[in-house]
Amino acid sequence: MTIHDLRTRHGDASDGSADQVGGRLSRVDGPAKITGAAKYAVEQQLEGLAHAVLVESTVAAGKVRAIDTAAAEGAPGVLLVLTPDTIPPLKTASDWFGTPPPDVPYCPLARDIAFSGQHVAAVVAESFEQAVAAAALVKVSYDEAPAVADLSDPKAGDGIPIDMMTKEWGEAEAAFASAPVRICAAYNTPREYQAPMEPHGLIAAWQGDRLTVWEPSQWLDGMARTYAEWFAIPFENVRLVSPYIGGGFGSKALALSHGAVAASAAKMLGRPVRLVMSRPQTFTGYGGRAATRQTVTLGADRDGKIQSIVHRGVNETSMGGMWVEPLGSVTSVMYATPNFSSKQNVVRVNSVVPGAMRAPGENPSAFGIESAIDELAYVVGIDPLEIRLRNYAEQDPHARKAWSTRQLREAFAAGAEAFGWARRSPAPRSMRDGNQLIGWGVAAGTYPVRRAYGEALVRILADGTVEVESSSIDMGQGTYTILAQTAAETLGVPADNVVVKLGDSRFARAGVTGGSRLAGIMTGAVHKAAGAALDQLVGLAISDPRSPFHALQANTLVVAGGRVSSPRGDGPEVSIAELLASVGADQIEAKGDTMPANSTAEDRYKAYTTIATPLTHTDGDYSRHSWCAHFIEVRVDEDFGTVRVSRVVSALDSGRLYNPKLAESQWKGGIIMGIGQALLEEGIVDRRHGRIVNNNLADYLVPTNADIPDIQTISVGIPDPHSSALGGKGVGELAIVGVAPAVANAVFHATGKRVRDLPITLEKLI
Ligand code: MCN
Ligand code: MOS
Structure with a gap:
């Protein structure tokens, strides 16, 4: 059985509108996920794959005094032990606003410890088990300093005022003082964690100065930018691949230091390297909700x-x-x-x-x-x-x-x-x-x-099926499904005939999947791209002398259920495949985006690789x-x-x-x-x-x-x-x-x- 065979459209069976926006189409990626056909980032089988395991700080503050790697280096299967002294320095990358970074080296392994769980070393070995065993042999000693444990720590103090968060109107304090009814109470929330099913992890592989990263990602273009800046290679040289994601809830939007470690190791070894965080490591690999x-x-x-x-x-x-x-x-x-x-x-x-x-x-x-x-x-x-x-x-x-x-x-x-x-x-x-x-x-x-930008490519293939491509992602929200519906409705084809491809940074670009903005952006982009593809199709059908509709002198045609006909019902009715064959077209392709029309290449790069978006709510x-x-x-x-x-x-x-x-x-x-x-x-x-x-x-x-x-x-x-x-x-x-x-x-x-x-x-x- 192929993935395509597994796709079933049981929405509400009675509801014929599953091919349209607003219909109850079931998740088109559901069967692949449930049967195991969906391959997640770290499940890629690559020739010569090596395995990295992180060693983390056991103190919350202080300095690494020394790291004794001798035992780990001598352990079976070990290829590399990385410490702040042996990992090659990277360049500091810009933040997610795109602020130009200072020209200082970046080391993803820490000497100065700011929290328990910070990465201080990594071991790379032939097998995952060997890497785990050797990581346990790395001996780190610290000069520990007093830590501020949390908000209630007496050392924590009142903190730093964030003036840009101040919102004021009227005379709030005076009005409170004179109000007939007054209440005042304190409310606390603790640290909370995203805890997605799939932990953080990646496989990094280099071909010359080109880097491919298979990593669950809520933002392929943003993460590609960070990797490119770390390794000082052109943005185009980085490819992020993330077709399936086992949940993110906000935790997978940024390239993190463990990714820099894995990509560095892959570069040093000339082999692909896989690094997967343990569940405990995910609690400090990316921060949860602040207390x-x-x-x-x-x-x-x-x-x-x-x-x-x-x-x-x-x-x-x-x-x-x-x-x-x-x-x-x-x-x-x-x-x-x-x-x-x-x-x-x-x-x-x-x-x-x-x-x-x-x-x-x-x-x-x-x-x-x-x-x-x-x-x-x-x-x-x-x-x-x-x-x-x-x-x-x-x-x-x-x-x-x-x-x-x-x-x-x-x-x-x-x-x-x-x-x-x-x-x-x-x-x-x-x-x-x-x-x-x-x-x-x-x-x-x-x-x-929240509104931002995205682009999509829509391709009508010779057999009448449709492909939609975008570097946006689906971590479970339903992007695959709603984009299939959008293309199906706009083009007048069944949603079953639409294959949506997401999660590859080589595709048409998209900004971050955060702030619940992706569906609005990407349905807009796909609607536009599909509309442009439809215009091309109808244009060909009307104007190409080889088209069965040419003699009709129509100024528009109807496409519904994957078939083309004239609005008045006179003339022929053919499938999209037949129409394309008659005019000798292999395929039709159109791009659509939600950017302002006069946007420059630089505007687009910024729009897709930073969150510096001009559209406030x-x-x-x-x-x-x-x-x-x-x-x-x-x-x-x-x-x-x-x-x-x-x-x-x-x-x-x-x-x-x-x-x-x-x-x-x-x-x-x-x-x-x-x-x-x-x-x-x-x-x-x-x-x-x-x-x-x-x-x-x-x-x-x-x-x-x-x-x-x-x-x-x-x-x-x-x-x-x-x-x-x-x-x-x-x-x-x-x-x-x-x-x-x-x-x-x-x-x-x-x-x-x-x-x-x-x-x-x-x-x-x-
Ligand atoms: N949708 C719809 N009609 C709309 C808007 C959305 O039917 N008007 C549906 C669509 O199925 C769409 C989904 O809701 O795919 C989410 O759309 P949207 O609100 O635009 O949110 P995003 O696609 O940007 O998804 C990100 C959002 C965020 S920020 C977090 S955090 C989160 C969430 O989605 N993390 C999730 N939902 C999640 N769901 C799963 N399964 N896993 C996560 O990690
Ligand atoms: Mo959602 S927390 O904005 O990824």
Whole structure:
């Protein structure tokens, strides 16, 4: 059986629209993944493959005094032991904004230690097992220095103010002081980790001064740029290959130091080198979500109308790197308030630099404001849903622009109806089932519509099938599927006749898959490329003297179901293959992109290899966001304090959906991740060594099927022409935003106990 045979189109069988945008086509890559036919990056079988294993720092601060490699070098199968002294220096690469880097050498193995888990050496051997065994023989000694373990470390201090995060209007402090109702509380979120199924890893191979890297990647063009700059070779000389990715959740967008180690080793040996991180190594190979602290103060009148929001936030960053988790992002747009002030600091600690994890910023931000407004609701005695409607922001309160679309009122209404919110008894501890306390909570979420650029190539082959090529990626979101639908709809062919090829940097280019922007960008680019290919096809059919349509003198033709005919139904009807054969064309090819028409080659290079994108979500006249409302039921065991989420209804506005089946799956994935965040996930720091103790999937808990009830999602979006070419808004990150506060609010309703520190574990309830 070939991969193609395995592709089945069982969407809703009754739904004939699977060939179109908006249809419920099943994942076209699903069968290949499930049967094992899909080859992941490190599964490539290459001649002469050698295996690298990292040696990591066991202290969180200080200097490497010495590395004794003698035993490792003498171990069976060992080809190379790399240390800061033996790995050739690379060049420093530019950051993801494309800022020109300083002309200083870059060493991916550290002498100066800034966190436990930093790479200090690597062993390369004939087999993986030999490399693991030899890595254990590398003896590293340190001059250890005192470390700042985490945010609560007394040495951590208040941190550095990030002025660009300040958002202020009105007189927030004064309005708070004079408000009749005042609440003030602190909300904390711990370090959390992306924990994708597939760990970080790669295979690097050189042919002369050309480098091929098979590596799971959310950004082929950006990572290719980094590799090219490290090794001082032209961008075109690097090829990144990443057709399948076992999840990323933000962790796979950048080339990281382990990649530099593997590519250096491959160059030194003249052999391809594979390096795969162990699960514990993934916890420090790329940073997870930064730990955060927020204080939210709300001043309101007795009807629950907000007069003032004063918000202060802090997030962890590393000693040498800068990560800002924008904590005021939801606080500043969710509710109407005449007075507002939000400020943020970052605190340097001895950890890997934190990174992007599904809805960075919006996620913890919503935990603060959506918990705080629930607290306000109880203080003033107003239903938590009603108080949100009373403070509904009719326009973006920060940007002072109209919403492009905001179906949040509709989301509250649809969610409440489906959940049965009207039957909620308001008092905490007033609903129970035996010894289970039942709580119902609500919270809203939002995510901005980020827009950038992408290009696609569409090829109609002689047999009438269609190929779509793009260097964008599918890490599970459904890119393969929605791009097949887009090409199928635009060209008038069945989606089964479209083969989408992604994940190769030789293809037409794309920017980063982050910020839930890829679907909007790439459907736009494919729509444009397919439209251009269709124009060529119809043009040929009308004008080529050999075409069966030539005599018709038509000015347009219809292509549907892969067949070409005249709009009036007179004249012939032939397949695309027959038409191409009649005019002697091998294929038709067209490129489409979403760049401004006058863009230069340099503009394009920048657009695809950096995140310095000019299109903010508040560009022009509108403020663009996705919105959602989560209604959650929890059951809390009165004796043991264990919390189970027993029911979830979420109503979401992501604009037009390209594929409702996949959007629902994305939303559910986000909600599940949010339940994990609410109840389970927490990187636990060993204060003595500044180390994450639970750096494995047995101790770092994520939800299993048994933790997750049926989840109902309701789409309330309408097409949003200001957000994307085809009217969709972001889906991938939206649904995680607001889940944790909805759970916390439900736990308060069940127990009368407000937990402001995630996760909500049983000891916090007793
Ligand atoms: N979609 C849709 N209608 C829309 C928008 C999107 O039907 N209007 C569906 C499509 O199936 C599309 C998917 O939702 O493929 C996601 O689209 P979009 O919101 O544009 O997000 P991206 O394609 O840019 O994906 C990135 C996003 C991010 S930033 C993280 S983090 C995340 C996420 O997607 N990581 C994921 N979802 C993930 N899903 C899986 N399985 N694995 C991850 O690592
Ligand atoms: Mo998503 S955290 O923007 O990759």
